[in-house]
Amino acid sequence: MGIFGRKNDTAASETAVATASPVNPELAALTGDYTIDASHTTLGFVARHAMVTNVKGSFLDFSGSLHLDGTDPSRSTASLDVTMDSIDTGNADRDGHLKSADFFKTDEFPTMTFRSTSAEALGGDDYRITGDLSILGTTKPLTIDLEFNGAAKDPFGNERVGFEGKAEILRSEWGLTWNAALETGGVLISDKIKLRFDISAIRNAE
DSSP, X not given: OOSSOOOOOHHHHHHHHHHTOOOOHHHHTTOEEEEEOGGGOEEEEEEEETXXXXXXXXXXXXXXXXXXXXXXXXXXXXXXXXXXGXXXXXXXXXXXXXXXXXXXXXXXXXXXXXXXXXXXXXXXXXXXXXXXXXETTEEEEEEEEEEEEEEEEOTTSOEEEEEEEEEEEEGGGGTOOOOOBOTTSSBSEEEEEEEEEEEEEEEOOO
Protein backbone atom coordinates (compact mmCIF):
# COMPACT_ATOMS: atom_id res chain seq x y z
CA MET A 1 0.00 0.00 0.00
CA GLY A 2 1.27 3.44 -0.86
CA ILE A 3 2.72 5.96 1.52
CA PHE A 4 0.50 8.92 0.73
CA GLY A 5 -2.84 7.09 0.62
CA ARG A 6 -5.02 6.99 -2.48
CA LYS A 7 -6.42 9.62 -4.81
CA ASN A 8 -10.19 9.08 -4.72
CA ASP A 9 -12.89 10.36 -7.03
CA THR A 10 -15.65 12.57 -5.67
CA ALA A 11 -18.04 9.72 -5.04
CA ALA A 12 -15.46 7.71 -3.15
CA SER A 13 -14.50 10.74 -1.07
CA GLU A 14 -18.10 11.41 -0.15
CA THR A 15 -18.53 7.76 0.84
CA ALA A 16 -15.43 7.91 3.01
CA VAL A 17 -16.71 11.00 4.79
CA ALA A 18 -20.15 9.48 5.26
CA THR A 19 -18.79 6.27 6.77
CA ALA A 20 -16.09 8.08 8.79
CA SER A 21 -13.53 5.38 7.98
CA PRO A 22 -10.50 5.49 10.27
CA VAL A 23 -7.06 6.38 8.91
CA ASN A 24 -5.06 3.33 7.81
CA PRO A 25 -2.54 2.91 10.66
CA GLU A 26 0.17 1.59 8.30
CA LEU A 27 0.07 4.83 6.29
CA ALA A 28 -0.27 7.08 9.31
CA ALA A 29 2.78 5.44 10.88
CA LEU A 30 4.97 6.64 8.01
CA THR A 31 4.06 10.30 8.49
CA GLY A 32 7.11 12.29 9.54
CA ASP A 33 10.32 14.02 8.51
CA TYR A 34 13.08 12.20 6.64
CA THR A 35 16.63 12.96 5.51
CA ILE A 36 17.78 11.68 2.13
CA ASP A 37 20.62 9.17 2.52
CA ALA A 38 23.10 10.29 -0.14
CA SER A 39 25.15 7.10 0.16
CA HIS A 40 22.16 5.02 -0.96
CA THR A 41 20.55 7.51 -3.34
CA THR A 42 21.23 8.16 -7.03
CA LEU A 43 20.42 11.41 -8.82
CA GLY A 44 20.98 10.55 -12.46
CA PHE A 45 20.42 11.97 -15.93
CA VAL A 46 20.53 10.75 -19.51
CA ALA A 47 21.31 12.86 -22.60
CA ARG A 48 21.31 11.80 -26.26
CA HIS A 49 24.79 12.18 -27.75
CA ALA A 50 25.54 12.64 -31.47
CA MET A 51 21.95 11.60 -32.25
CA VAL A 52 22.84 7.90 -31.87
CA THR A 53 23.55 6.98 -28.25
CA ASN A 54 22.89 7.94 -24.65
CA VAL A 55 25.36 9.39 -22.16
CA LYS A 56 24.51 8.81 -18.50
CA GLY A 57 25.68 10.78 -15.53
CA SER A 58 24.90 11.58 -11.93
CA PHE A 59 25.60 14.02 -9.12
CA LEU A 60 27.61 12.66 -6.21
CA ASP A 61 27.28 15.43 -3.61
CA PHE A 62 23.82 16.52 -2.49
CA SER A 63 21.54 16.82 0.52
CA GLY A 64 17.79 16.76 0.86
CA SER A 65 14.80 16.23 3.09
CA LEU A 66 11.26 14.90 2.84
CA HIS A 67 8.15 15.46 4.88
CA LEU A 68 5.75 12.59 4.25
CA ASP A 69 2.10 12.71 5.19
CA GLY A 70 0.49 9.28 5.18
CA THR A 71 -3.06 10.64 5.25
CA ASP A 72 -2.93 13.79 3.11
CA PRO A 73 -0.51 13.77 0.15
CA SER A 74 -0.95 17.49 -0.46
CA ARG A 75 0.90 18.14 2.80
CA SER A 76 3.99 16.17 1.77
CA THR A 77 7.07 18.15 0.73
CA ALA A 78 10.58 17.65 -0.66
CA SER A 79 13.73 19.76 -0.74
CA LEU A 80 17.02 19.07 -2.52
CA ASP A 81 20.37 20.88 -2.85
CA VAL A 82 22.92 19.57 -5.37
CA THR A 83 26.60 20.54 -5.63
CA MET A 84 27.18 21.05 -9.34
CA ASP A 85 30.93 20.38 -9.14
CA SER A 86 30.06 16.80 -8.19
CA ILE A 87 28.79 15.95 -11.68
CA ASP A 88 30.15 12.60 -12.87
CA THR A 89 29.72 11.08 -16.34
CA GLY A 90 32.70 8.72 -16.15
CA ASN A 91 34.90 10.99 -18.28
CA ALA A 92 37.03 13.71 -16.67
CA ASP A 93 37.28 15.86 -19.81
CA ARG A 94 33.52 15.78 -20.36
CA ASP A 95 32.88 16.56 -16.69
CA GLY A 96 35.23 19.54 -16.92
CA HIS A 97 33.35 20.83 -19.96
CA LEU A 98 30.02 20.47 -18.16
CA LYS A 99 31.36 22.50 -15.23
CA SER A 100 32.62 25.26 -17.54
CA ALA A 101 30.97 28.44 -18.80
CA ASP A 102 29.53 26.49 -21.74
CA PHE A 103 27.20 24.64 -19.38
CA PHE A 104 26.75 24.85 -15.61
CA LYS A 105 29.22 27.66 -14.78
CA THR A 106 29.86 26.02 -11.44
CA ASP A 107 32.15 28.82 -10.22
CA GLU A 108 29.27 31.27 -10.49
CA PHE A 109 26.36 28.89 -9.80
CA PRO A 110 27.66 26.18 -7.45
CA THR A 111 24.26 24.75 -6.45
CA MET A 112 21.16 23.39 -8.14
CA THR A 113 18.03 23.32 -5.97
CA PHE A 114 14.55 21.80 -5.99
CA ARG A 115 11.73 22.94 -3.70
CA SER A 116 8.39 21.19 -3.95
CA THR A 117 5.16 23.16 -4.28
CA SER A 118 2.57 20.36 -4.47
CA ALA A 119 2.18 16.60 -4.19
CA GLU A 120 -0.54 14.13 -5.04
CA ALA A 121 -1.33 10.42 -5.06
CA LEU A 122 -2.15 8.94 -8.46
CA GLY A 123 -3.28 5.52 -7.28
CA GLY A 124 -1.50 2.37 -6.24
CA ASP A 125 2.09 3.22 -5.34
CA ASP A 126 2.33 6.06 -7.87
CA TYR A 127 2.68 9.70 -6.87
CA ARG A 128 3.52 13.01 -8.45
CA ILE A 129 5.43 15.91 -6.96
CA THR A 130 5.79 19.33 -8.55
CA GLY A 131 8.20 22.05 -7.55
CA ASP A 132 10.67 24.74 -8.53
CA LEU A 133 13.96 23.64 -10.09
CA SER A 134 16.68 26.31 -10.06
CA ILE A 135 19.72 26.07 -12.36
CA LEU A 136 22.03 28.92 -13.44
CA GLY A 137 19.87 31.38 -11.52
CA THR A 138 16.77 30.40 -13.51
CA THR A 139 13.78 28.81 -11.77
CA LYS A 140 11.22 26.76 -13.68
CA PRO A 141 8.58 24.22 -12.62
CA LEU A 142 9.46 20.54 -12.64
CA THR A 143 7.07 17.61 -12.23
CA ILE A 144 8.45 14.27 -11.04
CA ASP A 145 6.55 10.97 -11.22
CA LEU A 146 7.40 8.71 -8.29
CA GLU A 147 6.86 5.10 -7.37
CA PHE A 148 6.94 4.17 -3.69
CA ASN A 149 9.20 1.13 -3.22
CA GLY A 150 8.36 0.45 0.40
CA ALA A 151 9.40 1.09 3.98
CA ALA A 152 11.62 -0.98 6.27
CA LYS A 153 13.87 -0.85 9.32
CA ASP A 154 17.49 -1.52 8.41
CA PRO A 155 19.96 -3.56 10.56
CA PHE A 156 21.13 -0.36 12.26
CA GLY A 157 17.64 0.56 13.44
CA ASN A 158 17.01 3.26 10.82
CA GLU A 159 13.47 3.57 9.50
CA ARG A 160 13.77 3.91 5.73
CA VAL A 161 11.48 4.71 2.82
CA GLY A 162 12.36 4.33 -0.84
CA PHE A 163 11.17 5.89 -4.09
CA GLU A 164 12.01 5.67 -7.78
CA GLY A 165 11.35 8.78 -9.84
CA LYS A 166 11.58 10.07 -13.38
CA ALA A 167 11.13 13.36 -15.21
CA GLU A 168 12.10 15.06 -18.45
CA ILE A 169 13.25 18.62 -19.04
CA LEU A 170 14.38 20.78 -21.94
CA ARG A 171 17.76 22.07 -20.80
CA SER A 172 17.43 25.18 -22.96
CA GLU A 173 14.66 26.41 -20.66
CA TRP A 174 17.30 26.83 -17.93
CA GLY A 175 19.79 28.55 -20.23
CA LEU A 176 21.80 25.41 -21.06
CA THR A 177 22.01 26.07 -24.79
CA TRP A 178 25.56 25.09 -25.82
CA ASN A 179 25.67 22.67 -28.72
CA ALA A 180 27.59 21.72 -31.87
CA ALA A 181 26.24 20.85 -35.31
CA LEU A 182 26.98 17.47 -36.84
CA GLU A 183 28.16 17.10 -40.44
CA THR A 184 25.45 14.50 -41.00
CA GLY A 185 22.74 16.78 -39.60
CA GLY A 186 21.41 17.25 -36.13
CA VAL A 187 23.31 18.33 -33.03
CA LEU A 188 25.83 16.85 -30.64
CA ILE A 189 23.69 16.98 -27.47
CA SER A 190 19.93 16.64 -27.16
CA ASP A 191 17.87 19.42 -25.66
CA LYS A 192 15.71 16.86 -23.87
CA ILE A 193 17.28 15.45 -20.73
CA LYS A 194 15.84 12.49 -18.86
CA LEU A 195 16.14 12.63 -15.07
CA ARG A 196 16.19 9.47 -12.98
CA PHE A 197 16.04 9.16 -9.21
CA ASP A 198 16.54 6.27 -6.78
CA ILE A 199 15.90 7.69 -3.34
CA SER A 200 16.44 6.24 0.09
CA ALA A 201 15.50 8.40 3.06
CA ILE A 202 15.90 7.87 6.80
CA ARG A 203 13.32 9.01 9.31
CA ASN A 204 14.60 11.73 11.62
CA ALA A 205 14.85 10.99 15.32
CA GLU A 206 12.09 12.64 17.31
